[in-house]
Amino acid sequence: LKCANSWVYRFKLHNGLQKVNFLGEANSTPIKNLLAERVRLRALLAKYNVEDIYNADETGLFFEWN
Template sequence: MTGEIIQTKAKEFLQKMYGDSNSKFNFSIGWLERFKARHEIKSYRRFGESDSVVMETIEDALPQIRAKLENFDWEDIYNMDETDLFYRL
């Protein structure tokens, strides 16, 4: 969610709640920063491999993965990523 989306939604809520009487209210960058601080909203930049993931592809593949995992007992399933695999390198 971007700051622009938050500002747009705030304008929409203001319009719905008060109509055109507060149409001059400005949702500035300063307002946005104070809003985020007040509600403890933090932003994170995704980088590396996490940015290259296509969520739709994962969601489509999950049923197939779950079907394959049903052939194994839980104690035989080991979850490992690259960090765990190569931690001594």
């Protein structure tokens, strides 16, 4: 699993991903943060074809990041 862990580490580093702990199912986010994140997400998604964009929330793809 060492190879898989190092791949995940490099993938997270390259894509600016980090582990975030949530303290419950519902968390509130300030609206200004939400709007800024939507702008950032749209700019990111504009770089890809629609066929190459996948939704992976609530699919069991969550696991403990190292």
